[in-house]
Amino acid sequence: MTGTNRGGYLRRLALCGAVAAFGFVGLAGGAKADGTPAGQVAMRRLTQEQYKQIVNDIFGPTVTLGGRFEPDMRDAGLLAVGAAQVSVTAAGLEQYDLMARSIASQVVDPQHRALLIPCKPASDTAPDDACAKAFLSKVGRLLYRRPLSQHELDDQVAAANEATAKTNDFYNGLGLSLAGLLEAPQFLFRQETVEPDPNHAGEYRLDAYSKASRLSFFLWNAAPDPELLAAAEKGELNTDSGLKKQVDRLMASPRLETGVRAFFIDMLSFDGFSTLAKDTTLYPKFTSQVLRDAQEQTMRTIVDHLLVQQGDYRDLFTTRKTFMTPLLASIYKVQVAFPEGVLNPWVAYEYPEGAPQAGILTEASFVGLHSQPGRSSATVRGKALREVLLCQKVPDPPGNVNFNLVQDTNNPNYKTARQRLEAHRTAATCAGCHKIMDPVGLALENFDTIGGFRTTENGAPIDASGEIDGVKFADVIGLGKAVHDNPAATACIVNRVYEFGAGHKPNKSESEWMTKTLAADFSSSGYKFPSLLRGIATSDVFFRAMPPQTGALETHTKLASDVNGNQEVQK
Amino acid sequence: MGHSDLPGAARRGGARGMAFGAAALLAAGFAGPGAKAETRGYAVSWFYMAAESQNDDCPQGTNPLSEEMATKILKGMGKSDDEIKALFKDYPANMYGPMYMRGRINGKPANVYINPTSVPDPNIKTAQGHVEYGFNLDGKDGPNDFVDPQTKQTGVDDMLYRALGCFITQRASAGQRPTYPAIQWDMTRDQMPAWIVEVSGIERDANGKIKDGDVKLGIFRATGPVTRNAAGDPQSDMSFTADTNPRTQNIVHATMHDGTLTTDPFEFNMIQDPFAVTEYHFKKTQIRLTLNDDGTAKGVLGGYQPWLPIYEGFALGGSVNELNLSIDAPGIYYAFKRLADAYPDASGQNQYISSSYIIEAVPAFITHPNADKTSMVVGPVKLAAAH
Numbered sequence: 001m002t003g004t005n006r007g008g009y010l011r012r013l014a015l016c017g018a019v020a021a022f023g024f025v026g027l028a029g030g031a032k033a034d035g036t037p038a039g040q041v042a043m044r045r046l047t048q049e050q051y052k053q054i055v056n057d058i059f060g061p062t063v064t065l066g067g068r069f070e071p072d073m074r075d076a077g078l079l080a081v082g083a084a085q086v087s088v089t090a091a092g093l094e095q096y097d098l099m100a101r102s103i104a105s106q107v108v109d110p111q112h113r114a115l116l117i118p119c120k121p122a123s124d125t126a127p128d129d130a131c132a133k134a135f136l137s138k139v140g141r142l143l144y145r146r147p148l149s150q151h152e153l154d155d156q157v158a159a160a161n162e163a164t165a166k167t168n169d170f171y172n173g174l175g176l177s178l179a180g181l182l183e184a185p186q187f188l189f190r191q192e193t194v195e196p197d198p199n200h201a202g203e204y205r206l207d208a209y210s211k212a213s214r215l216s217f218f219l220w221n222a223a224p225d226p227e228l229l230a231a232a233e234k235g236e237l238n239t240d241s242g243l244k245k246q247v248d249r250l251m252a253s254p255r256l257e258t259g260v261r262a263f264f265i266d267m268l269s270f271d272g273f274s275t276l277a278k279d280t281t282l283y284p285k286f287t288s289q290v291l292r293d294a295q296e297q298t299m300r301t302i303v304d305h306l307l308v309q310q311g312d313y314r315d316l317f318t319t320r321k322t323f324m325t326p327l328l329a330s331i332y333k334v335q336v337a338f339p340e341g342v343l344n345p346w347v348a349y350e351y352p353e354g355a356p357q358a359g360i361l362t363e364a365s366f367v368g369l370h371s372q373p374g375r376s377s378a379t380v381r382g383k384a385l386r387e388v389l390l391c392q393k394v395p396d397p398p399g400n401v402n403f404n405l406v407q408d409t410n411n412p413n414y415k416t417a418r419q420r421l422e423a424h425r426t427a428a429t430c431a432g433c434h435k436i437m438d439p440v441g442l443a444l445e446n447f448d449t450i451g452g453f454r455t456t457e458n459g460a461p462i463d464a465s466g467e468i469d470g471v472k473f474a475d476v477i478g479l480g481k482a483v484h485d486n487p488a489a490t491a492c493i494v495n496r497v498y499e500f501g502a503g504h505k506p507n508k509s510e511s512e513w514m515t516k517t518l519a520a521d522f523s524s525s526g527y528k529f530p531s532l533l534r535g536i537a538t539s540d541v542f543f544r545a546m547p548p549q550t551g552a553l554e555t556h557t558k559l560a561s562d563v564n565g566n567q568e569v570q571k
Numbered sequence: 572m573g574h575s576d577l578p579g580a581a582r583r584g585g586a587r588g589m590a591f592g593a594a595a596l597l598a599a600g601f602a603g604p605g606a607k608a609e610t611r612g613y614a615v616s617w618f619y620m621a622a623e624s625q626n627d628d629c630p631q632g633t634n635p636l637s638e639e640m641a642t643k644i645l646k647g648m649g650k651s652d653d654e655i656k657a658l659f660k661d662y663p664a665n666m667y668g669p670m671y672m673r674g675r676i677n678g679k680p681a682n683v684y685i686n687p688t689s690v691p692d693p694n695i696k697t698a699q700g701h702v703e704y705g706f707n708l709d710g711k712d713g714p715n716d717f718v719d720p721q722t723k724q725t726g727v728d729d730m731l732y733r734a735l736g737c738f739i740t741q742r743a744s745a746g747q748r749p750t751y752p753a754i755q756w757d758m759t760r761d762q763m764p765a766w767i768v769e770v771s772g773i774e775r776d777a778n779g780k781i782k783d784g785d786v787k788l789g790i791f792r793a794t795g796p797v798t799r800n801a802a803g804d805p806q807s808d809m810s811f812t813a814d815t816n817p818r819t820q821n822i823v824h825a826t827m828h829d830g831t832l833t834t835d836p837f838e839f840n841m842i843q844d845p846f847a848v849t850e851y852h853f854k855k856t857q858i859r860l861t862l863n864d865d866g867t868a869k870g871v872l873g874g875y876q877p878w879l880p881i882y883e884g885f886a887l888g889g890s891v892n893e894l895n896l897s898i899d900a901p902g903i904y905y906a907f908k909r910l911a912d913a914y915p916d917a918s919g920q921n922q923y924i925s926s927s928y929i930i931e932a933v934p935a936f937i938t939h940p941n942a943d944k945t946s947m948v949v950g951p952v953k954l955a956a957a958h
Contacts, residue, residue, distance in 0.1 A: 280801035285808075287801050326798065330808040335936035338810060340794045 037513040038544035041192035041206065042503035044083035047072060049262060051188075053222040058142050059107055059116055066102040067095040072271065077391065079266050080500045088188070100182035101175075108175035121170040127161035132174055136160065139178065144186045145223050146209035147233070156181065190217065190503075194545040204545045208232035211543050215246065218501035218537060220255045221262035240538075247537045251530060257303050260529070263500050264302050267493075269388060270295055272369050278450055279374035285331050286368075286450045289344065293325045294364035294451070300346065301360055306529040313493055313527040317359040317389075317480040320351040331364060331452050332357060356446060356453055359480040361385070364451030371449035375409050378417045379434065382441030389483065391492035395433055415458035417445050439466035443479040490527060494519045501536055513541050609773040613868050613932035614797050615766035616805040619752035621704040621871060621927035622732060623720055624742040628700025633737045637897040641666055644693075644899075648673050663894040670890035674901075684886040687904035695902035697910065698736025705729045705927030706857040706873035708836075709913070721871075722859070728925035729873070731881070734906040740896045748929070751896050755884075759844035760805070765793040766841060767811050767937050768930075770825075770832060770862065781830045781862060788834050788858060791937070792819030792842060807866065807933035812940055818842060818850075823858075831861040831870070839874060848884050852876060854914065854923060858930070866934035875914065875923035878907040 046054070048069040055063060070092035073082035088096065107116050117135050121128035136156045140148040148156065156177050164173030181187060192210040197203040206214060212224040212232040224232070228246055236242030250256065265271070273295055278286040300323040305311040311319070323346050329336045334355075338345045351357050360366055370384040371377050386392040405414070406424045414420040421438050425431045443466040448454055455462055464475040471482040483489050494514055498506060506514060518535055525531035536542050635643070641663070645655045648669070658665050674681035674689025681689040703717035705727040712726035719727050735741040743749040769789040774782040793811035800806040813820075821839050825832040839856040843849060853874030860870035882904050885892055893900050911921035 284800040284802040284804065285806060326809055327806065329810050329936075330798075330806050333808045334810075335938065336810045337812060337938045337940075338795075340812065 037507075037509035037541045038204070038546045039502050039507060039510050039541070040504050041194055041210070041545045042084040042190070043192065044080070044190045044503050045072075045086050045088070046188055046190065047079065047083060050217065050221060050223075053258070054143070055103055057222060057225070058139065059103065059112070063103055063106045063112065065099050067099040069095065074269070074271075076499060076505045077267070077387065077496060078499055079271065080263075080503060081505060083190075084503050093183075096183045096188060097179075100179040103182055104175040104179035107178060108171040113171060117171075117174070124170050125164075125168045126170065127164045127173065128170055129157060129161065131170075132157045132160045132177070135174060136177060136181070140181055141229065142223065142226070143181050144184075145190070145213045145229070192545075194547075197544070204547050205238075206543045206545060208235060208237045211237045211243075212246075214501065214543065215250060215537055217259075219247075219250045219259045219533065220253070221259045222255065244538055247534060250537075251534060256530075256533075257307060260303060260307060260533075261299050263497065264299065265295075266500060267388065267496050268298065268365070269369065269384075270365070273365075276369060277373050278368070282374050283448070283450045283452075285327070285452070287327065289325075290327050290331065290364070290450070293328050293344070294368055296346075297323055297325070297328055298360050298363050298365040301363065304348075310528055310530065313522075313529050313532075314484040314489060315359075317361060317483045317489070318477075320353075320355065320358050322349055322351070322357075322363065323347065324349040328364065331450060333453065356476065358477055359484075361444065361480055361483070362447060362451075362476055367444055367447040368449065368451050372407075374449065375407075376417065376445060376447065376449050378421060378441030378445055379406070379437050380441070381444045382437030382439070385440050385483070386436065389492060390486065390488040391495055392436075392488060394437060397430070397433065401430060409458070412458075415460035416462055417457065418442050418463055419460075440468050440479065442466050443473065443476050446476055490522065491515070491519060493529075494522055494532060497532055498536055498542075501542060510541060607774060608771065609775065610769060610771040611773060611862065611866075612811075612935045612937040613768040613770075614793070614805060614807075614809060614811060614935035615768060615930060616797065616933045617748065617753070617756055617929065617931035618766065618872075619748055619756050619929055620731060620735070620741065621729065621929045622736065622741060622743040622749040622752075623702050623704055624698075624736060624744045625700045625702050628698045628702070629696055629737040630699055631696050633739055633742070634696050634897065634899065634902075636739065637894045638662065640897055640899055641670065641894060644670065644673060647690075663890075666894060667890040670893060684889050684900055687882070687886070687901035690901050692905040693899050693902040695899055695906055696737040697906055698733045700736070703727055703729045703732050703927060704871045704873075704929070705925070706859075706871075708855050708857070708873060708875060708925050715910075715912075719871075727873075727927075728875075728912065729927040730910040730912050730924050731876075731878075731926035734903060734910045734924070735898075738896070738898050740898065751898075760797055761799070762796060763844040764795055764814060765797045765805075765811055765935075767791050767793045767813060767935060768860075768868070768932055769937055770860070770868075773827070773862075781827060783828050784826070786825050786827045786832055788823050788825045788832060788860070790821040790839065790841065790858075792816065793937075805933050808935065810936040810938065812938045815941055816842075825858070825860075830863075831859060834858045839872070848880050850880070853926075860930065860932075868930075868932040870930050872928045872930055874926065875912075876926050877922055878911050878924040879922070881924070882907055 051069070052065060055065060070086070070089060072079040073086050075082035075085055106112060117131075118138060119131040119134045121131045133153065137148060137153055140153065140156065144152075159180060160173040160177035162173070163176040164170050167173060185191070190213055192214070193207045194204040194210075195207045197205040205211075209224075209229070209232045212228045215237075216222055216224040216228055227249070231237055231242060231246050234242075237246060273291060276291060280286055301319070301321070302316060304323070305316055305319055305321070306313065324332075324334070324336045325344055325346055326336075326338055327344075329338075329349075334349070334351070336347055336349055338347055356362070366384070367376070367381060370381045372380070383394045386394050403424075405411070406420050408414075408420070411420070414423055421434060421442070425434045425438070443464045445457070445462045446453055446455065446464050464479075466473060466479065468479065468482050469486060469488070471485070473479050473482050495506065495511075498510070498514055498518065502510075518532070518539070521535050522528075522532045634640070638659070641659075642655060645658065650658070650669075658669060671682060671684070672680040674683035674686050676686060676689050683690055701717050702720050704719055704721065705717065706719075707716070707724055707726035708728040710726070715730065715733065716725065717727040717729055717732075718725050732741075738751075740751040741749050767790070769791070770786055771789070772784075772786040774784060776782055791813040794814050795811065797805040798809055818840050819842055821837070821841070823834045823837040825834040834857055836855045836857055839851065839853040839858075841851045843851055853872070853876050856872060856874035858870060858872045860868050862868050882900075885896075885898060885903060886900050888895075889900075892898065907924055908920065911924040913921055913925065914923040915921045
């Protein structure tokens, strides 16, 4: 790619990031004129996993990534929503550039070109319009999740030709152009486009390619495959039968598991594991392998229960069925017969009746993630349970709180977390919030900071009784049942799944639709998770959009102008 | 479940039945009908030569460290001071070769490790003390016997310590592990299948204290190794499957007293990693094992074992072992031969030497693949929590 061409991409990328930072307010959603719910469209930055998946899908697993990704941002409980609020920093741009050039150079190298480039140039040292066009149009369609416009394709071919002429290497030129595609905002950001809805005058919907992307990222956490893009191209996604056919196909694919995992990794805040640390002097069982196993255990529990067994979502909080590795079994202190000769084997396991562990709340991923490095934390766990699983907002603590009493686990007057928190709660400023967190979190006190079961703390017996939303329980098993029966749990999952797919917080009309229709259908299905996915993916609401608001667009236009102006000045 | 119950028992309530299964399988005759027999499992975390070295048990001092030992050997070989000085350059890199071939058979150089008698007996210093862990294996109390510092038993037989106890790397006291035996175990346990231990037929009184009486001890080899935790020690509470190879199956009656079991004499066989001793065979073995409230166990194994494989374990490393450990290989060969105290061959030469080893173990779950039920369910029990 020439300097001019690359500069153009970088400018567009910077502009794109700047616009994204404004969250596309121009397309704010709400109820449309006829009362049909319609949401805002979003422009979301690809997550690390999505980027990797797309590169893997298009170029295969032997093409590796270099560089690192910018941190994601959580909004409304989800990174998927936060993805519409983030831009690209200058440092992040460098990394995208690094990765793009690395990927492109691998794709065109002698080892890969025969497989990945569908044509051979007439000469390896001269431009070849036809071959460049064949490759760039094919790959560009997959990367942009839509066909390149003629203008875009011409630009890319011209860039490749220019670079080829200067380097006397067709593949080098092609690679530089491919790198340009890989760092273009059209690839890095999921840009959704709306169009007038021909079936409903005055209303808007996502265009077919945006629909395809929303579906694919929602169900597979990946870009649309060629079949889905073809369906979009033919207009099939704009018909009920065509949409249903594609949803059926996507949901029947093993790749649905990838999408479901992506959702729960996001919802359960598993990104927190990347910075999770434990005091291994106090808890020597905690190793990096345990860290990985703990996340995978919960993922396997969820996937097996929701997809394989087609179980009731609520039973995730009470099921005795899970999966074990040798290290996890040692933490839970359970006996498991593992197969011989298998490195870190996974084995299905069912806790016996009466065991203190049941449901994902008692798994190391939950109690371990929501704990301090050297001790458990009833408050953090209570807050997490309410916010993550019940979608209830717990206010942040005031800035002047004295935590000394809570953090001192060696105080002989307050041996257990319950005693320490009771003393802490005597401060009026603390009592309000702790009242909604602690009775929930204290029920998990039978689990230490890495998930090991215990009945005492500092020699004093642990009282794991509590109350949540008016329901009292005696121990963590009772807590699991209370969460299972709490309407907030199912309302929360409906909300989160929709937000994950749509990329925005539901507006009032969408919320009403979710309550009246989506949640009711979910309930009627017996809280089957695939039913919820299907209900969203085949709904009209999921793809409808509010019309652009002129004023906001003007703001964007001005912003774009400013950004372009700045770029020009810098030149 | 009620969390105020005994935690170990309560949280394994569903598996308690399996414990009875294990008791029926392995401790038949000890757990009577209706007896609440408990089975506990362990993985051996450490197994090493016992040493309770005393300040005065090497009255002529300890054996020399490797530089001094090598100098003496080279002089004995007729090397000049200049030759020795040259060999000491980049010590011990240049020393390995000459040390290897220092033997003489019919006047020709010979590999001293394969032919330890190809050099004269260097008469290494041996331990002269009388304090050492172990058992009175022969029922006698002779001048070479020890007193166990724990049990105060007299007549303790441990000629292995007497042979090796004046080498720095074999000495330890106050519960510490002697350096080289600990290294041997530490290096091999990641590769070799774990040694696992079951104690079945345990009964407790109303306060949770282990009752005195009959129990059964099983020592097996697992199908996989131990796993290290973040501190580098064996992870506790891991699940193991017992190897069905009969060469690694050892089951013996034991008597429990004050939480410590002592076995009847038995023959103990166990495959090990070749780095130390390829295969252990102990005769007249006795084991003393204290079951700690935190779920761990620690004790002593005593018995007679063939001394030649012990020598071979040292000799396998050749001059690298000799120079790094400051242990004169033919010296220990002669010492073993001289101090061996049991099972003579036709010539009258004793083939076995009395020895004591320390066993340390962490709680583990054990499954027997041929059993119709899993056999081990009990991990650590915190007695304090039961009250």
